[in-house]
Amino acid sequence: MNPVRRGLSLLAALRTAVVSMPRRLLERTWAVLTDDGVRPALLFLIAMALAAASFGTFLVRGGGDPTRLEIGLQFGSLGIVFYMSLRQAGTAPR
Structure with missing residues (x-):
């Protein structure tokens, strides 16, 4: 598999994982990071x-x-x- 295509598929999987997380968890994580x-x-x-x-x-x-x-x-x-x-x-x- 092409390394660029593999990297893009990993980024898409990461985006899907982040989107599927509960909103409250994302807000708390953002609050901690900022x-x-x-x-x-x-x-x-x-x-x-x-x-x-x-x-x-x-x-x-x-x-x-x-x-x-x-x-x-x-x-x-x-x-x-x-x-x-x-x-x-x-x-x-x-």
């Missing part, structure tokens, strides 16, 4: 997951030079932490 108090924790968890994925791929491969995937995961984690620090610096009391 809450300013929860956002730093979620971003930190995403950054930690990216770093752990990079470390996991390093261990699975058995070491050696880092691959593009590992470097990309590390830069993704670094970018999220940098974004969080800029966002927190902008909201600090003066």
